[in-house]
Amino acid sequence: MNLFFYQLKNILKTKEIIFWTLAFPLLLGTLFYVSFGTADTDDRFSKIPVGVVWNQEDEYFSMILEELEGELFVTTEYKEKEAVKALREEKIDAYIVVDDTVSMKVMESTVEASIVETFLEEYLSTKSAMETIFKEHPEKIKELAQMMASGSQDSVSIKGDTQDMEDYNPYLTFFFALVAMTCLFGSFISQGVISELQADQTAVGARKNIAPLSKMKLLIIDILTTWLVSFVEILIVLFYLVEILKLNFGANLRYMLILAVVGSYFGISFGIFVAIFVKGDFGAKNGFLVAVSLSLCFLGGLMMANMIDIVEHHIPILNRINPAALMVHAFQSLQVYKTTDIFYRNLFIIFVIALVMNIASLWILRRKKYASL
Amino acid sequence: MQTVVKINNLVKRYGDLVALDHFNLEIMEGEIFGLLGPNGSGKSTTIHCLLSLLEYDKGDIKVFGEEMKPDSYHLKKDIGIIMQNVAVFDRLTVEENIDYFCGLYIKDKKKKKELVQEAIDFVELNDFKKFYPKKLSGGLLRRLNIACGIAHKPKLIILDEPTVAVDPQSRNNILEGIKRLNKEGATIIYTTHYMEEVEQICTRIAIMDKGKSIAVGTKEELKSMVKTGETIQVDVPKLMENQLEQISKLPHTKKLSYENEVLHVQYTKGKHNLIRLLDYFREQDIAFGRVTSELPTLNDVFLEITGKELRDQ
Ligand SMILES: Nc1ncnc2c1ncn2[C@@H]1O[C@H](COP(=O)(O)OP(=O)(O)O)[C@@H](O)[C@H]1O
Ligand SMILES: [Mg+2]
Numbered sequence: 001m002n003l004f005f006y007q008l009k010n011i012l013k014t015k016e017i018i019f020w021t022l023a024f025p026l027l028l029g030t031l032f033y034v035s036f037g038t039a040d041t042d043d044r045f046s047k048i049p050v051g052v053v054w055n056q057e058d059e060y061f062s063m064i065l066e067e068l069e070g071e072l073f074v075t076t077e078y079k080e081k082e083a084v085k086a087l088r089e090e091k092i093d094a095y096i097v098v099d100d101t102v103s104m105k106v107m108e109s110t111v112e113a114s115i116v117e118t119f120l121e122e123y124l125s126t127k128s129a130m131e132t133i134f135k136e137h138p139e140k141i142k143e144l145a146q147m148m149a150s151g152s153q154d155s156v157s158i159k160g161d162t163q164d165m166e167d168y169n170p171y172l173t174f175f176f177a178l179v180a181m182t183c184l185f186g187s188f189i190s191q192g193v194i195s196e197l198q199a200d201q202t203a204v205g206a207r208k209n210i211a212p213l214s215k216m217k218l219l220i221i222d223i224l225t226t227w228l229v230s231f232v233e234i235l236i237v238l239f240y241l242v243e244i245l246k247l248n249f250g251a252n253l254r255y256m257l258i259l260a261v262v263g264s265y266f267g268i269s270f271g272i273f274v275a276i277f278v279k280g281d282f283g284a285k286n287g288f289l290v291a292v293s294l295s296l297c298f299l300g301g302l303m304m305a306n307m308i309d310i311v312e313h314h315i316p317i318l319n320r321i322n323p324a325a326l327m328v329h330a331f332q333s334l335q336v337y338k339t340t341d342i343f344y345r346n347l348f349i350i351f352v353i354a355l356v357m358n359i360a361s362l363w364i365l366r367r368k369k370y371a372s373l
Numbered sequence: 374m375q376t377v378v379k380i381n382n383l384v385k386r387y388g389d390l391v392a393l394d395h396f397n398l399e400i401m402e403g404e405i406f407g408l409l410g411p412n413g414s415g416k417s418t419t420i421h422c423l424l425s426l427l428e429y430d431k432g433d434i435k436v437f438g439e440e441m442k443p444d445s446y447h448l449k450k451d452i453g454i455i456m457q458n459v460a461v462f463d464r465l466t467v468e469e470n471i472d473y474f475c476g477l478y479i480k481d482k483k484k485k486k487e488l489v490q491e492a493i494d495f496v497e498l499n500d501f502k503k504f505y506p507k508k509l510s511g512g513l514l515r516r517l518n519i520a521c522g523i524a525h526k527p528k529l530i531i532l533d534e535p536t537v538a539v540d541p542q543s544r545n546n547i548l549e550g551i552k553r554l555n556k557e558g559a560t561i562i563y564t565t566h567y568m569e570e571v572e573q574i575c576t577r578i579a580i581m582d583k584g585k586s587i588a589v590g591t592k593e594e595l596k597s598m599v600k601t602g603e604t605i606q607v608d609v610p611k612l613m614e615n616q617l618e619q620i621s622k623l624p625h626t627k628k629l630s631y632e633n634e635v636l637h638v639q640y641t642k643g644k645h646n647l648i649r650l651l652d653y654f655r656e657q658d659i660a661f662g663r664v665t666s667e668l669p670t671l672n673d674v675f676l677e678i679t680g681k682e683l684r685d686q
Contacts, residue, residue, distance in 0.1 A: 006465055006473045013464035196462075199426050203460030207521070210424045210454055211477035212446035368443030369428040372387055373421055 003218075007193070007225040017189055022233045025182040026240055032174050033245045047074045048112045051083040051095030058098050060131055064123065067145035072119070096120065111336045122148045170305045172248070175241055176331040177302035179263070180324035182237045184293035186230030186267025187274065191289055193222045194275035195282055200370045201275075215365055223268065223358075230264035250335035255343065259330065262347045262354075266323050269354040272361045300324030323350045375402040376438065377529055377560045378423065383432030385418055385584075392418045393429070394584040400562060400577075405555050407571035408564040409671060410581030411683055416564040417457055418584075420533050424454065436529070450478055453527030453559075457534045459518045461506050468493065468502040471520050478525035492524035495550060512543025519547065523554065530554060531562045536570065548574050568671040568683060580675060587678050592671065599677045601627070601669045602640040605647055608662035609636050609654075616657060623649055 050073045083095040093112040096104045104120055106113040130144050195201040197218055199209040238256045241247045278285050299322055301307040308325050311318050319325045326346040333342035378400040385393040392415050400406045408416050421427040425443045434441045436448050461470045471489050479485040493499055496516035536544045552574055555561050571578050572592050579589045588595055612631055621629050625643035640646045647666055654661055675683040
């Protein structure tokens with residue numbers, strides 16, 4: 001227990017580490033906020049290109065669409081085959097098939113697709129009631145259409161109290177990526193601590209190696225302490241962004257806790273992994289961590305919000321395994337889609353990668369002697 | 374008496390460099406054993422192999438009669454080590470550092486507390502308990518390093534060049550401390566390249582060069598191995614050529630020189646050299662000043678065996 005507290009003190013008193021893993025993300029967050037946190041959001045919703053396949057006539061639906069043409073949607077009529085092609089070529093975000101009922105097809109879950117989806121749900125659920133009104137008061141069609149449109153926009157937007165009308169702000173991606181960066185920077189903490197467990201890295205490491213204690217025990221203390229520190233730091237950053245800067249993350253406390261637990265676990269596992277597998281002195285390993293962390297965050301959208309989309313087009317596999325992209329996407333999914341499936345799936349992937357790294361590290365660290373000190 | 378450390382035919386290579394070349398060593402309980410050798414002779418490498426920190430190519434190592442392995446925790450708990458490099462946490466205070474490292478050995482809280490205080494008393498760091506290592510002078514830092522290594526009262530204490538870059542006062546404090554630890558029952562291994570230190574405290578000495586143990590014994594035994602006896606130095610204002618000649622003919626005289634009014638005479642082994650020389654001076658009515666006589670040093674031993682000076686300067 002004492003070893004645990006001394007290790008905590010040892011970490012918390014390392015000013016450079018605390019700066020890079022806590023103060024720096026807070027500063028960067030503030031900087032982002034000042035430069036575009038309040039940016040104009042008018043053009044946030046450009047019109048969504050949608051294809052429509054008329055297999056059957058539907059007077060009421062076509063009038064609704066007409067009303068929304070150029071407001072919410074830009075529609076193009078297609079035959080089903082053409083629609084598939086257009087969707088694949090991304091000329092449209094989704095297409096709607098009208099037969100007995102109306103349904104839609106999408107390629108991937110995007111914000112736009114989800115707006116179309118909610119619009120359709122709205123339409124279907126109110127169809128019978130509305131149709132009656134429409135028959136009696138055809139002049140009300142505009143009103144009805146507007147209602148559905150705004151309803152669908154609202155439900156995809158954040159459920160914050162003051163910002164009800166705000167929609168998904170692409171700038172939020174920067175802040176999500178910033179949280180991901182905080183998680184990855186957690187690796188600096190564990191890299192430093194692990195170097196103090198390696199006889200060939202530090203004198204303290206040598207001294208620990210000759211103590212009558214298994215390395216496993218010492219390593220577990222190191223994992224727990226660094227994990228705790230990193231976890232608290234991530235919570236502080238999240239708290240700052242959500243409560244002080246009042247950014248709408250669309251995530252409640254539970255999701256934030258889960259993200260902080262998994263994100264910090266990934267960060268420290270990554271640091272341990274690099275400390276053990278990358279050859280070189282402390283500086284070399286640290287440089288490697290900085291370079292990789294920043295690259296992953298860049299690819300996850302830290303500098304350009306649409307980076308994830310660009311990667312998706314060229315090397316999609318990267319988005320499946322880049323923890324920064326996975327985290328950003330997890331946040332976006334909470335914000336935009338109503339399900340938490342993606343959130344949990346992404347965090348699970350991150351957790352598995354971390355676990356694999358951790359086991360590999362433990363395995364190597366068990367190697368007990370060094371070739372040279 | 375029990376053998377505490379036994380190293381047999383130890384070979385350690387760093388790539389092409391042979392750092393230890395069939396090195397042998399045996400250390401008995403209660404000794405202060407000195408490992409003396411110039412920089413790069415393989416002292417630290419020996420210690421690291423002994424502690425199972427380093428892989429080695431050949432040989433076997435026994436501690437307390439048992440083979441030493443990385444997970445020989447029951448052996449490790451009785452070993453205390455003070456490495457060449459100071460190994461402390463910069464961000465913990467003097468007291469916390471000692472407590473931390475003692476805690477790696479001692480679980481019982483009360484006992485640990487006592488031991489930590491004892492260690493602090495031992496290295497006389499009571500006034501610096503709450504200091505951080507960065508605030509300590511080189512000598513005090515070395516003492517902290519020692520306290521961290523011995524707080525758990527090990528039976529075998531290994532010190533690797535603990536006095537490098539230390540002021541004379543701290544050096545004395547350290548050497549006296551080592552003697553006290555030995556009196557309290559610990560076996561000591563002490564490595565250094567300062568022969569004065571080994572002569573001052575060690576009961577037995579191994580001289581190392583290029584990864585080999587070239588001579589082992591007490592300092593008297595080592596010195597008796599060399600052919601050189603004492604060296605006498607006398608301030609003499611005036612000496613004639615023929616007088617010099619006659620001095621060189623006195624028994625046991627090996628070599629002499631006369632420069633800047635100082636006479637140096639080196640003898641092979643033998644007794645009464647000084648008396649004989651001074652008698653000669655009186656006989657010849659030669660005026661002389663300060664007289665010093667030096668016995669052979671371990672440096673002379675090293676010089677004779679290896680043909681080079683032990684001192685690295
Ligand atoms: N990590 C290492 N890699 C390569 N050579 C080493 C290493 N450590 C020591 N050596 C070499 O091994 C020899 C013995 O070194 P060392 O045991 O440190 O000597 P000492 O402690 O007596 O000064 C030296 O020639 C040194 O240069
Ligand atoms: Mg050395």
